[in-house]
Amino acid sequence: MNNIDAITNLYTRKEQSLQGGQARFDRERENKHILLSFANSIQERDIVTYDHSRRVATYAQRLARYVGWSRRDARDLALAALVHDLGKTWIANDILLKADTLSDEERKTMERHPLIGARILIGCDVHPFYVETVLYHHEAWDGRGYPSGLKGEEIPLSARILTVADVYDVLTSQRPYKAALSEDAARERLLSGSGASFDPMIARAFLNLLDSQPQFTLPQRICAIPSTAKTAYHVASSVRL
Numbered sequence: 001m002n003n004i005d006a007i008t009n010l011y012t013r014k015e016q017s018l019q020g021g022q023a024r025f026d027r028e029r030e031n032k033h034i035l036l037s038f039a040n041s042i043q044e045r046d047i048v049t050y051d052h053s054r055r056v057a058t059y060a061q062r063l064a065r066y067v068g069w070s071r072r073d074a075r076d077l078a079l080a081a082l083v084h085d086l087g088k089t090w091i092a093n094d095i096l097l098k099a100d101t102l103s104d105e106e107r108k109t110m111e112r113h114p115l116i117g118a119r120i121l122i123g124c125d126v127h128p129f130y131v132e133t134v135l136y137h138h139e140a141w142d143g144r145g146y147p148s149g150l151k152g153e154e155i156p157l158s159a160r161i162l163t164v165a166d167v168y169d170v171l172t173s174q175r176p177y178k179a180a181l182s183e184d185a186a187r188e189r190l191l192s193g194s195g196a197s198f199d200p201m202i203a204r205a206f207l208n209l210l211d212s213q214p215q216f217t218l219p220q221r222i223c224a225i226p227s228t229a230k231t232a233y234h235v236a237s238s239v240r241l
C-alpha cells in the first residue's frame, strides 16, 4: 500500500466515524470553500489553465449526469475538475512557461502535477473523492497513463470521466502553438482513443452527448489569452494536458 492509499484509507475511516447530517454538511461546505479557494489561486497563476478547468468542470458535470450520477455527485466532480491541474501551480516557470518542446526530464517534472495536486489536497483534509480524482486524471484505460499506471476499472470512475472531458477541451481549444480542432476532428480523436486512453463506455457517452446537443462545445473566452499567459503552453506535437 502506498502513501496515498494509506492516507485515503485513513480518511475513509474518519469519514465513517462522522456522526449525523450536520457534521457531513459542515464538512462538505468546508471542502467546497477549500476547493474554490484553490480554483482562485489557479486563476491568479494562469488564466488559461483556469478557463480550461472551468470548461472541463462543465463537461465532466454534464457527462456524469448523462451516465446516471446524481446532481450532487456530479457537482462534486465539477469541483474536483476545477482543481484537477492544481499541481501545475507548483511547477517552476522555466518548465511551465517554456516555449519549446520539453526535454524528457522536464516532461517527467510536468507529469508530477497530479501527485503534487493530490498532496496539496490531502494536506487540506479534503474528502478522498477529490484527492483520487485529481491524482488519477492522467491514468489511461490501457494502463499507459501516469502516475500509477492503473488499468481499466482500477481507475476511479470520477477520473475516467474527467479524462475524457479534459482531453476534449484541450483538443478543441486554441493555444498559442496550435489551432483548435473542429468538433468533428476532436470527435475522431476520442473515438480512436476509446479503449486505449479512454474508458470505452465513457467515451461513447461523451460522443452521444456531443451528437445530441448542437451547442455542446463551450466557447473559448474571446481574447482570452493575455500576452503574459501566451507562453504558458509549450510547443508540442502531441496534446498537452
Ligand SMILES: [Fe+2]
Residues within 6 Å of the ligand: 084, 085, 113, 137, 138, 241
Ligand atoms: Fe493535468
